[in-house]
Amino acid sequence: MTELTPTIEASVRRIVAEHADLVVDAASLADDTDLYRSGLTSHASINVMLAIEDEFGVEFPQGMLKKSTFQSIGSIAAALRELCEGPSAARDAGPAERTAGSV
Amino acid sequence: MAIAEDRPVASGLRVALLEAGLLIATGEDGLYLRDDRFERIVVGIDHLVGAAAAPDVDATYFLPPVMPQDVLVRTGYLRSFPQLAGLVATWPGRPSDHGALIRRLEDGTDVTQEFVDHALALCSAGCHPLYPVLSGRLPRGGRTIEAYGQCFRREPSLDPARLQTFRQHEVVRIGSATSARSHRDHWVERALEIHRGLGLEVEAVVANDPFFGRAGALLASEQRDQALKLEIVTPIASAEEPTAITSANCHLDHFGEAFSIATADGVVAHSSCIGFGVERIALALLAQHGLDPGRWPQTVRDRLGLSERNP
Numbered sequence: 001m002t003e004l005t006p007t008i009e010a011s012v013r014r015i016v017a018e019h020a021d022l023v024v025d026a027a028s029l030a031d032d033t034d035l036y037r038s039g040l041t042s043h044a045s046i047n048v049m050l051a052i053e054d055e056f057g058v059e060f061p062q063g064m065l066k067k068s069t070f071q072s073i074g075s076i077a078a079a080l081r082e083l084c085e086g087p088s089a090a091r092d093a094g095p096a097e098r099t100a101g102s103v
Numbered sequence: 104m105a106i107a108e109d110r111p112v113a114s115g116l117r118v119a120l121l122e123a124g125l126l127i128a129t130g131e132d133g134l135y136l137r138d139d140r141f142e143r144i145v146v147g148i149d150h151l152v153g154a155a156a157a158p159d160v161d162a163t164y165f166l167p168p169v170m171p172q173d174v175l176v177r178t179g180y181l182r183s184f185p186q187l188a189g190l191v192a193t194w195p196g197r198p199s200d201h202g203a204l205i206r207r208l209e210d211g212t213d214v215t216q217e218f219v220d221h222a223l224a225l226c227s228a229g230c231h232p233l234y235p236v237l238s239g240r241l242p243r244g245g246r247t248i249e250a251y252g253q254c255f256r257r258e259p260s261l262d263p264a265r266l267q268t269f270r271q272h273e274v275v276r277i278g279s280a281t282s283a284r285s286h287r288d289h290w291v292e293r294a295l296e297i298h299r300g301l302g303l304e305v306e307a308v309v310a311n312d313p314f315f316g317r318a319g320a321l322l323a324s325e326q327r328d329q330a331l332k333l334e335i336v337t338p339i340a341s342a343e344e345p346t347a348i349t350s351a352n353c354h355l356d357h358f359g360e361a362f363s364i365a366t367a368d369g370v371v372a373h374s375s376c377i378g379f380g381v382e383r384i385a386l387a388l389l390a391q392h393g394l395d396p397g398r399w400p401q402t403v404r405d406r407l408g409l410s411e412r413n414p
Contacts, residue, residue, distance in 0.1 A: 046318040065320035
């Protein structure tokens, strides 16, 4: 597994601080702290998503638009790194993940 | 239960309903006149739900088909489902403008472009108009309210169960977080009993609302993860894709926060609701038992109050 790039992690942490409206200081969060348990609401998660897409010029594919992607600073950064480094990897994973997730 | 001989083929349900005269086409998909045989089924369902709710509710409200426009904004409906919302637009002209209007009509001008929004919206859900009325401090023990009214969703479709205007019969709970969750869970079980008592094959499943846009996928994922929405589904137009005929929803503190509703202890109120889609239940009954209610099983007819004089 590739390690998180500090620059991406730091940017995600800043965006979370600005848009997530958490009850705690984003600087105090560990990479794997559950953001939802830290006060991230459904609509704030949308704001975080849109802010990340704007800043990095990316678009999360359908398969990544799920709760687990935005669970922590680490999971957001990992998804972002995958988007920035592998243009087809996330798209290929999308449809299979949707099917597996359907009930 | 034996399948009625005149049970329509699933794929031809809409055609069968139109040919039987239960639904009358208007030229707009998802918009029909309904004849009195259909309406008596709906009335029977309403009475059944009302009777089940009566011991629990402290008030019953019949809702107008329109509501103040800001309810769409404050509920978050406009943000999440802009594609479904409807606004009421009216002509702002005065009597002195009438002559010019008539001339434009005679010229073939589309004068509907002159209609402007007048601060009213079509009712989006059976519980939404309640929340502004409940702003403030709730009585101790919270409230349980029965609400019934016409709703609008802009989703024209050939699926006879997807109507643009339809009625919801709701039982809404607002109060503590625990009581809201319990209300939802309790009413899912009661609703399953009510539907099975009418001979319907139903099950409760975790579901999500049709949140609009790309962000909708994320919202849907979060809603399903917490099982905030349960739907009671049954085959209507398709055996492979059952239709939700009743839904039971946990709102958490979404409406309590948006409308400044607090419990007696001053805590932001939580709410939940169960909404019976009465036209969909009627369609499910017609699909299950056949298009002639006069030939339905007697237990079903009795429960719906369908007598010899009102088949």
